[in-house]
Amino acid sequence: MGNILTVKDVILAPGNGSFFYDDQAAIRAGVVSDGFCYRGTPVTPGFASIRMPARSLSLGLVLSDGMIIWGDMMSVQYSGAGGRDPLFQIDAIESFTRSVVIPRILSVDLSNFLDACSHVLAQHNGKRLPLAIAYGVSQALLRAAAYLSRTTLAEVICSEFVLPLPEKPVPIYAQSGDAREINVDKMILKSVDVLPHGLINSREKFGPSGETFRNFVRWVANRITEIGEPGYHPVLHFDVYGWIGLEIGMEPAKIADFICRVADDVPDYRLNIECPADFGSTDPQLDGYAEIVSLLDSRGSNARIVVDEHCNTLEDIRLFAEAKAAHVIQIKMPDVGSVVDTAWGVLVCKEEGIGAYVGGSCSETDLSARAAVHIAVATQADMMLAKPGMGVDEGISIIGNEQSRLLSVLNYRRSQNLVRNAEGTSG
Template sequence: MRIKEAIAAKGMGGYYFDDQAAIKMGAVQDGFIYRGKPVTPGFSAIRQKGESILIMLRLEDGQVAFGDCAAVQYSGVGGREPIFLAEDYISLVEKEVFPRLKGLELSSFRELAAQFDGMKQANGRPLHTAIRYGITQALLDAVAKSRHQTMAEVIAEEYGTAIAEKPIPIFAQTGDERYLNADKCIIKRADVLPHGLINCRSKLGKEGELLLEYVEWLKDRVLDQGEDDYRPALHLDVYGTIGQLFNDDIQAVGSYLGQLAEKAFPLQLKVEGPLDLGSKEGQITALKQLRQELAAKKIPVQIVADEWCNTLEDIKEFTDAQACDVVQIKTPDLGGINNSIEAVLYAKKHGMGAYLGGTCNETEYSAKICVHIALATQPDQILAKPGLGVDEGFMITYNEMHRTLALLKSAS
């Protein structure tokens, strides 16, 4: 089976592009917008609409494969690629990428993904990670359609893995509606919640008291509203703000995490990005020291790496250093989805927790394709996406997972 035609269209992301640097510097929120000027290159406002490029590959038999080029909410910081605006990149996709796709024989997904993930532009530069992300999604879908298989089956066959027989735990994120949307997570029995979007110090409180109060409220809410057999893990993303509060003092940060753990008990607590040291080397060193501090004091908090842990090589470095308990595999940041597959497998092989994440700013197609990656590689949890409203992203992720599991069971 060959690719007959490649088509592109400008699309939306499931959320917004936010200038994280400006927000962390204290940008004032007014309704849903932020006042002030952006500071990260490429941004025209501190908050602007999320964008994507929609990829469609028409096959010889008339079937159409889909993939969406999308980038993370906080683009341009933490070692990530610049903001991805469709108008800036669609011509490049059509003029430089599509000619290589037309007439291509759909043989091995793994080989094709490596080829396009490593493709260079005419100027010698690599393709933006968002482009590599969307093109490889479409290639996986195309290979699966050519074989009349699910995408999970293609991955499992080519990477030698076993497909999960039960659902992968789903992590639902509340966004700024961390109270109202936490109730939604509990009603839907999300396995992991709430993320919380703790992206500026004002959400911690002057001495961290607001976050302590929130964790205690959240624990009580789960115990009060959830059934007796419902004990989700609590996973907070704090974007380095705890480190900011305590001037990156490892012992002080560790003590504060201990207080959070006490408030969360008996629920498991994971904290993502407690520190942000501004470089990969600094981040690895600091998180490893923090992890050792927690172990020495027997504080039951799992550390999750995100900032500066962007590429497959970064993930390997954080894993090899045992700098954290869990790595977030932020799928758009890794470029080709082949890298996300390999990242999950590498983390698991080396005893590292694997969180197949991504961004609220993705699309319904990229979210569904990530479900197939999860079923074929079995990470510890997968992010419900896109969006931050809980309902839509959770539904897309949950339904694609259960739909695929039912199809696979019926065929066995």
């Protein structure tokens, strides 16, 4: 390629996430909604109001040939909850990036992605970097490596992790937000692989003894039959934000009993239940979920437990996978940090026979969402989130189109290799 490309400068651009940051603790405590806002005082540190517009900070690597390569930093919707990093404060993130991260980037060798990430994202004063920074910087370094090698991001991951080039698409999971019925219809009409999330994040939505939630599950299954294409049979996935435990009780046996009843309501479907209970911290979550999983498995239930809260970093993912404390682990990319750790997280799940869900948040950006596709496809995760935003259509389009383009590129590469090999043989 001639001269070796280096990073000659780094530029920053403040921006917006695709949804909002919400104070989960305040919402769980029962604050009143007012239109799209919430009334009341925030509880989680850093929140000026219960719902705040999501922000992002883009980091651009100015290469020595003049090309500028971008990555986006941001946090998840429920920042500061479930053991996650605190709320994304753009001024603090920018200051830390300028003082600590940029000097490291200017001395990095872009040609080796894993080494570059290790160098730039190394601890500072004995502490890990803020995970939002690790997420955005690793995206930029991955794109730079792909630019240097003239390949896709997925091919860089396959090369660095010694994985075969993928051939199969990863199932896409869409989330409804509060506009449940309309968005469920959109998902069904678009034949989404996994749906609908449901946002069951309050007592009102869960209902006394969970009846409101159970009615919604039955309605989704019936709606699929009513308006879905013939043969369309998605996985049903509901995030209940700990409300089974809050309403039914925190005993794993009671939680398993309730989940079995929900599964019996929709016997023809695979049922994913995300965050059935929040046990408060990682160790109790690990023990409680392992017991719930064991009970469901012993009963032959078609329900699967998905862990999110208190399973954030790669270390957490490894703990839950090894303990069989979930059937599926959400690898929530901004909470995991570096995209390297997301890739490792999928591979750890696969090694332990646990489902790997490459997730994230509605508060992300189009740029981070497209990077997520390459990680999920390269590692052949079991499902990936349609993100960003809560409008359904946008996330399905961004994730679905990026996956389609990527698989077309990889198929083209394979066909060209076959032609070259045939020509070499005939020659």
